[in-house]
Amino acid sequence: MMTTNKLTKILSGVATLGIATAIAAPAQAATFTVPIVAGGGMVDTVLVNTGSGYGLSIGGMVYDSVVVGDKVFSDFSVVAQVAAGDGLSFILNGGVWTVQYNPAGMGRNQGQLHYQVAITDPTMYFDDVLFDTDISGVGTYKASKEIKTLAGASLLTLESVNGAEAMGSIASDMVQSIKVIDTYGIDSTGTATLLQSSTNDFTQFGTKVPEPGTILGLLAVGGLGMVSRFKKQK
Template sequence: MMTTNKLTKTFASGSLAIGVLAGAVLTATSANAASVMSTWGVWTSGTALQVGDKKVTFEQGSITGGFVADPLDDVELMEMGGHYYFIYDATTLGSPDPNFSSGSFTYTIQVINSNKSIVGVDLDSDVSSNYGTVTETFVEVPNVLVSTSGSADPLTGFHPIPPQTLLTVKNTLSNPGSPNEALFQLQNSFHQSVPEPGTILGLLAVGGLGLVSRFKKQK
């Protein structure tokens, strides 16, 4: 289950047919969320996703193991509550069928023009009831995250990592039950650091703004 700091998850339950009709979607829980959405075809052709200080770029030539996505599938980068979410959605109006394939694809998420860093990661997926696994690995850190039959990794919160300004992210789908099992969506979450209060107050003093800053702790 997802915490309130993540996207609310609607699980696909029962048979694959029921899951397809249900649409099994991830939805935002905050009206203040900012996002940019594109199609798989446009994104993999070289048009990056950028929201705030995060940029997500597909790694050309990274598809392996027979992974196939419809060009009209959706990809989205969303910022909510100071955290960022990459979402691959295989069930869209233009391409309603889920993803039955196995294999992998890779992208980078980069912090640009900012003093913040990525300090935590987690993984979630929406799949049919007897699906295999979605695995997330990184070039820069040794973490291996595994979503089994739609479980979240971790079940709550996120896995801390050393501060990073660039992560190379590989998603690997293993679907031994194809074509009777399928993936509807996968979500990679990235939790960022919050600047130290002393640093912010120092900048305010130099600028003579006299503002009072409030900081919320992130999970």
């Protein structure tokens, strides 16, 4: 939990795809779409200050949002030590969407990362959320993740203390768009304890919509039933 990048171990097989994806980025697009191969994909990005906000540099081009499957990540902003030059990786692997924050240099003591996530599939909703951190040094280090609606209502708060994983669910809220606020160094015993990375995992669940043929079939059966009852009444 202290210095090993857990996500890199799990997703080492996807890293090559991420590099190829970054090189292939089109210059004219404001939204970068990660190619999905066998249900997975990855891209590494770098936070950049655009003057009017923050964007993501991919292969030398700057984008304001990243699409991974049916998830759109956008509206990035930072506070305190989180800054331009820090890295963000976006990954889809095994039905889990991951955002990994990788601070530049030796790490970060304090700061915030803000962004939004939207599901484009109208039948899907956010389910489980996992928050995990890697730290270096000694002492106590606490970070938190807050999930809010776009209107600002709080849905879930998770805390990672000394690199521990924290998990919760927002399934009961049936939301398709959320705002994420990751706060680092809420409680730190000194600048010697630094954040090396943070991992955010999102899963989803769906409500299946009947196929058009199924709907027509149900309507036909219902119509036959009404005719049958009408004959009996006669």
